[in-house]
Amino acid sequence: MSSSYERIFDIPIGPQHPALKEPAMLKLKVDGEHVVGVDLDVSYNHRGIEKAAEYRTYIQNLYLIERICGICNVAQTLTYCLAVESLHGKEIPARARFLRIVAEEISRINSHLLWLGVAAHEIGFDTFFMHIWLDREITLGLMEALSGNRITSSYNVIGGVRRDVTEDLLSRIRKGLDDLEPRVKRYREIAINDRSILKRTQGVGILSPADAAATSAVGPTLRASGIKSDVRADDPYSSHDQVPFNVITSDGCDAHARIIVRLDEILESIQICRHCISKLPAGPILQRLPRRAPQGEAMSRVEAPRGELFHYICSDGSDKPYRCKVSTPTLANLPALVRMLTSKGRYVVNIADVPVILASIDPCFSCAARVERTGGV
Amino acid sequence: MWSAILPILQTIVFPGFLFLIAVSFLYEWLDRKIYAWMQFRAGPVLAGPVGILQPLADFVKLMGKEDITPAYADRRIFGAVPIMMVALIFTFWAVVPVTGSAGLVSFRGDVVFALVSMTFFCMLVFLGGFSSADRFSLLGAERAVLQLLGFEIPLMLSLTGVCIHTGSLSLSGIVSWQAENGWTLLGPQAIGFIIFLVAAQAELERIPFDIPEAEQEIVAGWLTEYSGRKLALIRLAKDMELVFVSGLAVALFLGGPVGPSPAGLEWLVYPAYFLIKLALVVAILAFIRGLFARARIDQMVSFGLRYLVPISLAQVAATILWRLA
Amino acid sequence: MSVLRDIIERKAKRERVRRHSLTGEGKVEADPSFRGRVGLKRELCIGCSLCEKDCPSAAIQIVQDEKGKRPVFSLDRCMFCGQCKESCPTKAIYMSSELQLPVFDRKALEVR
Numbered sequence: 001m002s003s004s005y006e007r008i009f010d011i012p013i014g015p016q017h018p019a020l021k022e023p024a025m026l027k028l029k030v031d032g033e034h035v036v037g038v039d040l041d042v043s044y045n046h047r048g049i050e051k052a053a054e055y056r057t058y059i060q061n062l063y064l065i066e067r068i069c070g071i072c073n074v075a076q077t078l079t080y081c082l083a084v085e086s087l088h089g090k091e092i093p094a095r096a097r098f099l100r101i102v103a104e105e106i107s108r109i110n111s112h113l114l115w116l117g118v119a120a121h122e123i124g125f126d127t128f129f130m131h132i133w134l135d136r137e138i139t140l141g142l143m144e145a146l147s148g149n150r151i152t153s154s155y156n157v158i159g160g161v162r163r164d165v166t167e168d169l170l171s172r173i174r175k176g177l178d179d180l181e182p183r184v185k186r187y188r189e190i191a192i193n194d195r196s197i198l199k200r201t202q203g204v205g206i207l208s209p210a211d212a213a214a215t216s217a218v219g220p221t222l223r224a225s226g227i228k229s230d231v232r233a234d235d236p237y238s239s240h241d242q243v244p245f246n247v248i249t250s251d252g253c254d255a256h257a258r259i260i261v262r263l264d265e266i267l268e269s270i271q272i273c274r275h276c277i278s279k280l281p282a283g284p285i286l287q288r289l290p291r292r293a294p295q296g297e298a299m300s301r302v303e304a305p306r307g308e309l310f311h312y313i314c315s316d317g318s319d320k321p322y323r324c325k326v327s328t329p330t331l332a333n334l335p336a337l338v339r340m341l342t343s344k345g346r347y348v349v350n351i352a353d354v355p356v357i358l359a360s361i362d363p364c365f366s367c368a369a370r371v372e373r374t375g376g377v
Numbered sequence: 378m379w380s381a382i383l384p385i386l387q388t389i390v391f392p393g394f395l396f397l398i399a400v401s402f403l404y405e406w407l408d409r410k411i412y413a414w415m416q417f418r419a420g421p422v423l424a425g426p427v428g429i430l431q432p433l434a435d436f437v438k439l440m441g442k443e444d445i446t447p448a449y450a451d452r453r454i455f456g457a458v459p460i461m462m463v464a465l466i467f468t469f470w471a472v473v474p475v476t477g478s479a480g481l482v483s484f485r486g487d488v489v490f491a492l493v494s495m496t497f498f499c500m501l502v503f504l505g506g507f508s509s510a511d512r513f514s515l516l517g518a519e520r521a522v523l524q525l526l527g528f529e530i531p532l533m534l535s536l537t538g539v540c541i542h543t544g545s546l547s548l549s550g551i552v553s554w555q556a557e558n559g560w561t562l563l564g565p566q567a568i569g570f571i572i573f574l575v576a577a578q579a580e581l582e583r584i585p586f587d588i589p590e591a592e593q594e595i596v597a598g599w600l601t602e603y604s605g606r607k608l609a610l611i612r613l614a615k616d617m618e619l620v621f622v623s624g625l626a627v628a629l630f631l632g633g634p635v636g637p638s639p640a641g642l643e644w645l646v647y648p649a650y651f652l653i654k655l656a657l658v659v660a661i662l663a664f665i666r667g668l669f670a671r672a673r674i675d676q677m678v679s680f681g682l683r684y685l686v687p688i689s690l691a692q693v694a695a696t697i698l699w700r701l702a
Numbered sequence: 703m704s705v706l707r708d709i710i711e712r713k714a715k716r717e718r719v720r721r722h723s724l725t726g727e728g729k730v731e732a733d734p735s736f737r738g739r740v741g742l743k744r745e746l747c748i749g750c751s752l753c754e755k756d757c758p759s760a761a762i763q764i765v766q767d768e769k770g771k772r773p774v775f776s777l778d779r780c781m782f783c784g785q786c787k788e789s790c791p792t793k794a795i796y797m798s799s800e801l802q803l804p805v806f807d808r809k810a811l812e813v814r
Contacts (some may be wrong), residue, residue: 011512019593033674060758063783122593124584124671125706130416134719141733148737148797154783162788163735186708193704196585196670351516352673355593415709417719668706 013350016046016057019122019355024365026341028354035349038341040334045366053324058084058158058293061321065311068326069367070151071114074107075304076326077156079311081152082237082300086157087293087315094281096160097239100172101276102236103146103155104302105269106190110139111181111305112262112269115362116187119259122355123200128190135183142176145169170277178272184270188263191256201256205340205357206347217336219307220265221361223249224257231303242279245272255360262362271299292319304329306362328367337361384481392648393476394467400652401616404659405432408619411663432616444605451508451522457504459607462587462614465501466575466621467493468614472548473624474633475651476644478556479549486546488536492623495580498618499525502582502589506599518599520674521589524579527681528586532576534689538696539629542566548625552633560632560692565699568692570630572685574658577622578665579677580613585669586677623658630657724802736799737782740775740813746794747772753786753795762786777803777811 013026023044027370120128147153212225307329314323413420506518543554579586590598621658634651713806749771
């Protein structure tokens with residue numbers, strides 16, 4: 001055994017660790033302060049949701065699917081509803097489609113602000129974290145007014161949306177967005193200018209465009225590597241083709257680029273919300289669909305806040321799905337995460353950078369816990 | 378009789394141990410309140426009026442908690458470190474002037490004595506982390522020593538500037554020099570003061586230099602395995618260290634407790650001056666804590682050696698030139 | 703350091719966080735649209751038991767009372783999704799914005 005080998009020892013991050021909000025295991029091989037290898041295990045919180053979904057009716061599944069991920073619950077139910085609706089082969093009313101976009105974008109703002117606070121916390125910047133989460137209350141209030149709950153909205157239902165909006169509520173949403181926009185712009189300014197943030201995030205967690213494509217990263221992680229990919233633009237699933245918006249990318253390829261991409265996406269989401277509210281078509285909000293879905297298979301994908309979310313539903317003609325399969329964005333981002341965490345050549349990962357890199361993909365391990373092990377990726 | 382009791386009372390009650398403990402709890406509360414104010418939070422509110430008793434409540438709560446020593450820890454060192462930390466600060470507190478130009482003990486070279494305490498404290502941190510037999514503790518201990526490398530030299534140099542400027546190596550000499558020369562030390566030694574505060578932040582292990590106990594990276598660093606009474610004592614020691622280091626800053630740069638006072642009331646006015654100045658320094662330290670992200674250990678050391686050392690060397694050189702001229 | 707400018711500007715505008723408490727002054731109030739405690743308008747209920755069929759967390763039991771079948775809601779199992787309200791053909795189920803439901807007795811969480 002050579003002397004250099006003896007200096008390498010394992011640091012476990014997880015299954016319980018202050019940097020992790022959910023159970024996951026990162027076994028870091030550490031040489032001094034440098035990470036030289038990583039072994040990732042995310043299957044600590046396998047909840048068997050897909051199997052459970054086979055024993056519940058389509059309506060009950062709505063609330064089960066919603067609980068796969070607390071923060072992207074709107075995206076989860078939206079994907080599920082789209083899949084069930086395509087089983088039925090029915091279009092939903094235009095007003096419902098627009099309202100779905102509003103709910104989706106508010107939840108995206110909510111998710112990105114939450115992530116930004118967590119990222120600030122991971123680099124030890126607690127003041128920034130508290131400020132951001134204070135302003136996140138605005139979106140939580142909007143969500144409550146829109147859907148009746150702050151987080152778990154239950155807004156999308158099969159065939160449309162649950163609640164209609166009144167003129168009063170629309171003006172409340174408009175005011176909330178107006179309050180939020182200058183705050184987000186200020187945070188963007190701070191994130192670009194504050195030297196202590198730059199020091200900790202620039203050049204950290206580099207994922208080159210080639211690597212991002214090779215590891216099939218999704219969402220803001222991919223877009224921060226300069227690749228223009230967004231399900232909303234590529235495959236408009238809910239009247240997104242009638243809403244003008246830009247796909248935000250950045251060429252930074254590092255953790256800082258991911259912060260900026262997400263902040264820009266919040267600003268873009270605010271614009272999308274405003275557009276949808278001003279162009280809201282009149283009409284019904286719900287297309288009643290039968291309880292039994294016709295036999296067949298359906299797939300749907302949605303741009304969740306963390307990236308592309310994919311659902312597959314197989315129906316045997318009864319009121320319960322025969323098979324339900326969910327692929328969450330975090331799962332798609334794990335190979336990219338492992339690549340980011342491994343030192344290679346001049347690219348060195350410090351232990352201190354691990355929480356930042358980990359946070360930079362916005363992990364949601366419990367959503368991803370539907371595989372046994374991803375150690376070998 | 379009275380003359381025999383007085384020094385004992387001074388050591389134990391005022392301005393000795395009990396005073397130090399009370400003041401350190403008070404300033405921990407102040408620190409937390411200012412930090413909370415910056416973050417649009419309320420801070421402690423429940424214990425006592427405006428939560429002023431919260432640090433005491435935390436201390437009592439921790440004292441009553443289960444005390445666990447890891448099976449593979451070096452029991453003797455592990456248990457001794459918290460007590461030694463408290464004892465260390467108690468001992469070194471004696472040189473800080475609170476009631477007049479001199480502390481309880483004053484001698485030539487007590488500036489150096491006070492400086493040694495910081496290195497000792499860091500060594501105790503290392504011992505505590507090392508004896509815990511835990512990888513997070515070990516990493517934290519390693520980082521604490523690395524960090525010492527980064528901030529110790531600028532800290533010493535910033536004090537050197539003051540000593541050369543006043544021509545004295547004792548705290549009482551420095552305080553009296555400032556009283557005689559109209560508290561004009563802070564002007565020429567402003568850079569030294571800033572460097573002292575930055576180094577103090579590193580010594581006290583607070584953001585942006587809370588690297589040895591970075592929560593998100595290495596759980597609680599060298600503190601990971603401490604619990605119950607030991608953790609309570611360590612937290613007390615850290616609070617007292619905050620007061621001690623701020624007290625040094627007050628004595629060295631802000632003129633200590635001495636100031637204009639009605640005759641015969643010095644015993645009351647001087648400690649009040651001291652507490653006000655102490656609050657000022659603690660407030661500055663709390664502000665620094667709220668405004669930055671945590672630095673990485675390599676960034677911290679290179680920042681210390683690349684920027685702080687040359688700047689403080691320039692400060693010392695300028696002071697020497699000023700003395701010669 | 704740019705955070706400092708932000709803090710000063712917001713403090714100058716006298717922004718502050720509202721203190722919440724559970725009772726008395728500053729009591730937490732939910733939005734009127736909040737999905738809180740479930741209730742039943744007995745006169746509208748026809749006892750179709752659709753709500754029981756659709757409830758995802760099996761919080762609804764159908765019992766027999768003097769007027770016929772009716773649901774009983776166990777709020778300790780309820781997750782306030784509001785599906786029963788959606789499923790009800792006669793709009794007999796409503797959700798109030800009542801936020802605080804802590805009680806010592808489990809019986810108190812049964813809406814009869």
